[in-house]
Amino acid sequence: MKPMDKERIEEALELIWVLKEEGTSGLRTFRGCSDDEDIDGIIEELKKRNLITISDDQIAFTEEGHKIAKTIIRRHRLAERLFADVFEMKEETIHEDACKMEHILSEELTDSVCTFLGHPPTCPHGKPIPRGECCKKYSVDVSPLVMRLTDFEVGQKGRIVYIVPSDPSRLNRLNSIGINAGSEIKLIQRRPSVVVNVEETTIALDPEIAKEIFVKRAS
Numbered sequence: 001m002k003p004m005d006k007e008r009i010e011e012a013l014e015l016i017w018v019l020k021e022e023g024t025s026g027l028r029t030f031r032g033c034s035d036d037e038d039i040d041g042i043i044e045e046l047k048k049r050n051l052i053t054i055s056d057d058q059i060a061f062t063e064e065g066h067k068i069a070k071t072i073i074r075r076h077r078l079a080e081r082l083f084a085d086v087f088e089m090k091e092e093t094i095h096e097d098a099c100k101m102e103h104i105l106s107e108e109l110t111d112s113v114c115t116f117l118g119h120p121p122t123c124p125h126g127k128p129i130p131r132g133e134c135c136k137k138y139s140v141d142v143s144p145l146v147m148r149l150t151d152f153e154v155g156q157k158g159r160i161v162y163i164v165p166s167d168p169s170r171l172n173r174l175n176s177i178g179i180n181a182g183s184e185i186k187l188i189q190r191r192p193s194v195v196v197n198v199e200e201t202t203i204a205l206d207p208e209i210a211k212e213i214f215v216k217r218a219s
Contacts, residue, residue, distance in 0.1 A: 005045075006103075007103050008036055008042055009042070009045060009046065009049070009051070010068065010072050010102070010103060011036070012034065012036065012042045012043075012046060013046070013051060013052075013061075013065060013068055013069040013072060014069060014072045014073060014076065014102075015030065015033060015034055016030060016052065016059055016061070016069065017061075017069040017070070017072075017073050018073075019033065021127065025058050025059045025060065026057055026058060026059070027043075027054060027057045027058070027059055028057065030043075030059060046065070049064075050062050050064060050065075051064055051065030051068065052065050070130045071107075071110075071130075072102050072103075073129075073130055074110065074114075074129060074130040074132060075101065075102040075105045075110050076098045076099065076101070076102040076123075077098070077122075077123035077127060077128075077129040077130075078110060078113050078114055078117065078120070078123075078129060079097070079098035079101040079102060079105070079113075080094050080095065080098045080123045080124050080125070081117055081120050081123055081124060081129070082113055082116075082117060083097060083098065084124040085117065085124075086117075086146075086164075086214070087164070091124075094124065110132065111132055111133060111134040114129075114132055114134050114135065115134050115145065116145060116146055117145075117146075118145050118146075119131075119134065119135045145216055145217065146161050146214050146215070146216050147214065147215060148210070148211050148212075148213065148214060148215075149185075149187065149194060149196070149205075149210040149211070149213040149214070149215050150190060150194060150207060150210050150211045152187045152190075152215055152217075153187065154187050154188065154189060154190060155186070155187065155188075156186070156187055156217060156218075157184065157185070157186045157217075157218040158184075158185055158186075158187075158215040158216055158217045158218050159182065159183070159184055159185065159215065159216050159218065160179065160180065160181055160182060160183045160185055160213060160214070160215055161181060161214050161215060161216050162181050162214050163179075163180070163181065163212055163213050163214070164212050164214070165209075165212050166208075166212065170209060170212070174209075174213075177198075177201075177203055178198045178199055178201060178203075179196075179198055179203065179205075179213065183198055183199070184198070184199065184218075185197070185198050185215060186198075188202065190207075191207075193205065193206065193207065194206070194207055194209075194210035
């Protein structure tokens with residue numbers, strides 16, 4: 001099928017998953033909630049591909065259909081979490097952009113995003129994120145591997161992963177005092193100002209600037 005047809009199939013499976021989470025799997029509800037212009041064609045294609053079965057007006061996933069739907073939901077909700085937590089995107093754009101990302105993320109990149117975020121259990125809207133292979137070694141939810149410097153533990157050592165300044169000119173100022181991606185850092189205090197050690201130099205930072213510095217714990 002054409003790439004656009006693939007997206008339509010994935011969107012349909014995603015909708016079925018969401019409706020099931022909400023406690024309904026009726027064919028009538030699915031028809032009413034879908035935006036697809038040829039919903040009957042999509043339903044027939046899902047059945048033809050052995051992705052769903054329909055009995056007594058109820059839709060059920062096949063094993064393959066469930067696997068694909070789970071993957072799409074996982075990609076979408078991880079993308080939402082990435083956009084909300086790391087890039088602080090506006091609420092009204094998070095869902096739309098996640099819809100685009102869910103169709104292009106590879107399995108490897110999806111697991112990398114999940115690990116980067118610390119295997120989050122839910123999306124920003126509180127809906128569960130299906131677990132992946134990268135999550136199986138964790139019996140409990142763990143703290144994010146990358147976090148804002150302002151959320152770091154006092155006394156903790158780490159490495160600056162990236163800086164997302166609200167004012168681009170801040171990057172040059174931070175670089176001039178040794179604070180840049182890759183720098184080893186130790187948090188000394190968080191209040192009233194954020195104090196860190198960088199290469200044996202003690203530096204005080206405004207909390208608003210420290211909030212824009214993302215750090216990964218030292219192993």
